[in-house]
Amino acid sequence: MITCMITMPKLQFMASGRMDGKLILWDTINNKKKWTYSEHSRGILTLSFNEAMILLFSAGFDHKICIWNPYTSTLIHRIEGHLAPILSLKVIEGTNQLISVDSEGIVKITDTRRFNFIYSFSV
Numbered sequence: 001m002i003t004c005m006i007t008m009p010k011l012q013f014m015a016s017g018r019m020d021g022k023l024i025l026w027d028t029i030n031n032k033k034k035w036t037y038s039e040h041s042r043g044i045l046t047l048s049f050n051e052a053m054i055l056l057f058s059a060g061f062d063h064k065i066c067i068w069n070p071y072t073s074t075l076i077h078r079i080e081g082h083l084a085p086i087l088s089l090k091v092i093e094g095t096n097q098l099i100s101v102d103s104e105g106i107v108k109i110t111d112t113r114r115f116n117f118i119y120s121f122s123v
Helices: none
Strands: 002-008 013-018 023-027 032-037 044-050 055-060 064-068 075-080 086-092 097-102 106-111 116-122
Touching (some): 002 055, 013 044, 013 055, 023 064, 055 086, 064 086
Parallel strands (some): 044 086
Antiparallel strands (some): 002 013, 023 032, 044 055, 055 064, 064 075, 086 097, 097 106, 106 116
16 A cells, blocks of 8 residues: 655656555656665655755654665665654755654654754654
8 A cells, every 4th residue: 555655856756655665766757666665664654855965765654764865776874763653754945954753743853964863852
């Protein structure tokens, strides 16, 4: 079952996250799968894309944020630190920051250049 989708118009790609933990990258010109990523151990709930850095982020039930370059078939980095399912990811345009929020209301701000948390708070 597909749980989330995101378009990357500049790259002419689309990504879909699935309940089985697979992330599928689609080539929208040829209407074909480009890559199937299987690094998540549980369902993916959210995706975000940093157009300036060409980085795709995925997260979900396994409490991890996976970072991908859509031009390669392998994981770039995995960020761990949330203790609950991650419900939402949002790239802050014009910055090198990613915001993640989990089901317990913990918000974490991540530096996307160094792939580490810089601030955390509860809502």
